[in-house]
Amino acid sequence: MTGRSKKIGITTTVPLEPFLAADVIPVDLNNVFVSGSGANEKVEEAQVRGFPRNICTWIKGIYTASREVDGVVGVVRGDCSNTESLLSTLEREGKSVHPFSYPFVRERELLEEEISNLCSYLGTTIEKSGEMAPEVRRLRDMALELDEIAWKEGGIHARDVHLALVSTSDMNSDPDGWERDVRALIDGPRDPSLSTGGPRLGFIGVPPIISDLFPKLEGLGASVVFFEVQRQFAMPERTGDWVRDYLEYTYPYDIGRRVKDIREQSEKRRVDGIIHYVQSFCHRQIDDIIFRKELGLPVLTLEGNLPGPLDERSLIRLEAFLDVLEGGP
Template sequence: MARKRRIGISTTIPLEPLLAASAVPVDLNNRFIGSENPIQLIEEAQVRGFPRNICTWIKGLYSASADVDLVIGVVRGDCSNTQSLLETLESEGRPVHPFSYPYDRSREAIVDEIEGLCGLLGCTMDEAEQASGRLQELRNIALSIDERRWRELSVSAEDCHLALVSTSDLCSDAEGWEGRMSSILEKNKDTSSQDEGVRLGYIGVPPIITDIFPRIEGSGARTVLFEVQRQFAMPSKRGDWIGRYLDYTYPYDISGRVEDIRTEVKRRRIDGLLHYVQSFCHRQIDDIIFRRELDVPILTLEGNLPGPMDERTLIRLESFIDVLEEGG
């Protein structure tokens, strides 16, 4: 049997064409942060000339892409550094493909983009559509874990985060992914409801701080919303499979994200938000709008290098939780 092509992705993209074409998605972020020595991967990129003061993820993505057959980078809707990443890889003779979530959020444009993926990988739109049902079934498993988290606290925050964030590439194992989710549920089956504590929502890109969710739990708070991770699982129930990539909030204008967060803050009875931002990322600017538009206390946490939470961040986190516990 021919070896399946391994397709590196820079963030969540429509996975249907990959699954229809029997290609293996490899989320390079997960590959980077889950590697044995992510700091080494950053250094490798810096040795190749990546600047020290640029987003760590981009450097990690670069190094983590070494053994994939093709890199699909999202050049609009995620991170503009990705364009330079793709051009760098291309200049080194690596196959790359730019994908864009359209600025105008139009169906025509997203269909064009998805057709582009189908053409690239060698499948038809019909075949992609056929793959969509099973894909959403899998994503819905992660969404059900998210429900258990915020409704009952009967799944740990860390496991909920991992379940949601892994929907971007199904751990490069679409067949075995459901089994992984069953393991999470099995592991948590005896988890009794924890003390309520302050209920926090995590907004922003997935964290580079490796122990952030256990740290939050250890500080006496409960994370009950994982904004972008949940979006990776395409929670929108409206429309068809293509429509889900238009309802997906993360790559489009911030008003959609604000609306989604506002709804979930109310539904999940959230007391405060943690806005995670990556050093040197343009999304740090979003903080202004979140603070203006969301009527709930916000603590902004910045991460740069992968690793456990530093003492300074912990002090800020504990102070925030303390203030929320005291009712402001």
């Protein structure tokens, strides 16, 4: 598959360098699903096509969003157990698909083979992809810079940090526009109305489907100073070796590395409590058992299902959690 302006959807973060090397536009289908209009209609459409009600909403949104792309690269190992069936469905409907696996055993040789296969699908090589690595690194470093300014100095809205980090998966399909937007946040004015005296929260788990979660938390006087998975999308280890960066990426591999990263960052960022966001019908909800046991911090597990604003019951639970963190009743 080759061709300028070809749009290829991705179901989560995959190596971005091959897309740039092949001059193919990456499109993170999660972002298309929730940032465009009609997110709930996309879910409904998937259900009309036969997707079960008790399957994760993200998968259904990705399915419908994939109409907007020429092909889909789906991560079938290291992200979501549903993606394999999703790709099979799309393929039977005539969509070009490519399965990508983060290897179960975190070995360079295995990952390189996966990246090479991705390169072949996109119409490039791993060598040419390596030439794009400094540019991808430079952009991801900008998102990490914004994150650092935000947790150290405050005055930047959590939603902006969340979006800058989470969109490093595809740079919003427009690296130049993405760079301008993130640069404006880094150099722009700070919002003095944002509280710095309330509880400092870490946010872990899959990105939330709740549209106003971060503004709501700020409205309650909390600061979100750590975005676990979103930060991992920006490959924060910065090893100087682009392939190795994807081996240091904690999310697709064993959970022990995630626990270590969360503990280290929580200590560094002086986190008071953790919100573990889980998606209804997601197998990753099981991880909650380990996080509660091993993080050594108060954890509130917050579940979301459909796209839309925070519901009243969850708001009350968040208020109670913040009260506890502040030593209240």
